[in-house]
Amino acid sequence: MTGPATVGRNEGALLADIGGSNARFAWLMPQGHLCHVRTLAVAAYPGVVEAVRSYLATLPAELGGAGAAPRCAALAVACAVEGDKVELTNSSWCFSQRALCEALGLQRLRVLNDFEALALSLPRLQGHQLRSHAAELPRPQGTLAVIGPGTGLGVAGVVQTAQGWQALPGEGGHATLAPADAFESELLAHVRRDLSHVSAERLLSGMGLPRLHRAVAAVHGQVAAELGAEALVEAALAGSDVLCVRTLESFCALLGGFAGNVALTLGARGGVYIGGGIVPRLGDFFFRSQFRQRFEAKGRFESYLQAIPTALITDTLAALGGAAVALEPSAAHKPA
Missing domain, CATH: 3.30.420.40 (ATPase, nucleotide binding domain)
Incomplete structure (x- = not known):
């Protein structure tokens, strides 16, 4: 309308x-x-x-x-x-x-x-609505990006203009997911047996976590228990299932690499925010994970990524x- x-x-x-x-x-x-x-x-x-x-x-x-x-x-x-x-x-x-x-x-x-x-x-979020990877929170200036694993995987940006903040909607969650090491290459090779195109959403979402779990198990020569995303996350956070822990570790690492790609693509030097329904449940597990390390691991552009703050949106009403x-x-x- x-x-x-x-x-x-x-x-x-x-x-x-x-x-x-x-x-x-x-x-x-x-x-x-x-x-x-x-x-x-x-x-x-x-x-x-x-x-x-x-x-x-x-x-x-x-x-x-x-x-x-x-x-x-x-x-x-x-x-x-x-x-x-x-x-x-x-x-x-x-x-x-x-x-x-x-x-x-x-x-x-x-x-x-x-x-x-x-x-x-994003430009109006306050400190009590965020949890940052560093002492300082992102400052709303220039271009900001947000990604969020929920049922699917959302991606968008917002850019500061003379007329105010302009949103940049997109469907970045359906972009091809890239591996960063040999283990992830094996993961994606396993998933490609069933899917001709492995998008980020296929693994980095509520729908994707069970598939990622099966792939992690297969690479380790095991058979994964049939668990939904919620049960998988609960088992990983409790430390009661080694495969679930490894799956959630892979999830955070892959998400970090994907977030770094989004930051580079949009030039989101003002900050990259993580939303969605999954990551806020992970608490300290997420901040201890390889997310930030993988976010920055972009070779010649590592210093570019190091200067970009990342923060978790904790406010579910954002x-x-x-x-x-x-x-x-x-x-x-x-x-x-």
């Missing part, structure tokens, strides 16, 4: 961050703060309209109650956004932007890629904040 997507003085707006597994909703108050955040399982609803209506039905009286009908909304979705039809990459949800406006009675709607929204949030930024007057000229 086009047109200025601003929030009126006496009205709120609907915000959503919709991934492959979960849809997080919030209400944007006229004063600019978020409230009434709720997370709904995507699989529990046939589509976005039903999920939105379920969320709106829970709004308290001070926000309009169960009969609330927002005039303005911003939806961050885990897929490329082009044209009226929106099809989620890793779920069955799809919708028409025009039909969604009609079904919900919206006058203004902004639909953007979920990592585009997360990128828009993408919703970015969706709110997309509704501001300065963003009204951008296509929606």
Whole structure:
């Protein structure tokens, strides 16, 4: 939808961050703060309209109650956004932007890629929303990048311009994953037996962790237990399964190399941020891993990468904040 997507003085707006597994909703108050955040399982609803209506039905009286009908909304979705039809990459949800406006009675709607929204949030993130690899946090200047393993793998950037911060959406998670040593070459060779193209998302995501686990086991001449991503991470953090630990170590190392590639490609000298639902769960394991070492290990450009700060986004509402930024007057000229 086009047109200025601003929030009126006496009205709120609907915000959503919709991934492959979960849809997080919030209400944007006229004063600019978020409230009434709720997370709904995507699989529990046939589509976005039903999920939105379920969320709106829970709004308290001070926000309009169960009969609330927002005039303005911003939806961050885990897929490329082009044209009226929106099809989620890793779920069955799809919708028409025009039909969604009609079904919900919206006058203004902004639909953007979920990592585009997360990128828009980066310049406003504060220290309590981040955990850095160094003593100093990234400074919001120049070009910033964000990558995030969740159900899939999101990648985006944001660049500082004379008109403000401009998001750079993309589908970098589907770029080819590159090995950095002989062990990783064996891992990828094993995965290529089943997949003609091994993208970063195929291993560096919730969907990819079980596949990475099987590949690590195969390279070590073992057979991996059938574990989902959550169980695998829990076993690795508990130290109860050596193969799970090795898998998570490989995950962090590969993610570091991929993040370094993104930094070089975008020239993200202002900083590279890690979002998504997986890495924040890893805690100290992530910061003890080879992520940062592999991020910097780019031969002649090692010093270039050493100067780029990296930080973990610990605030799970950051993408919703970015969706709110997309509704501001300065963003009204951008296509929606």
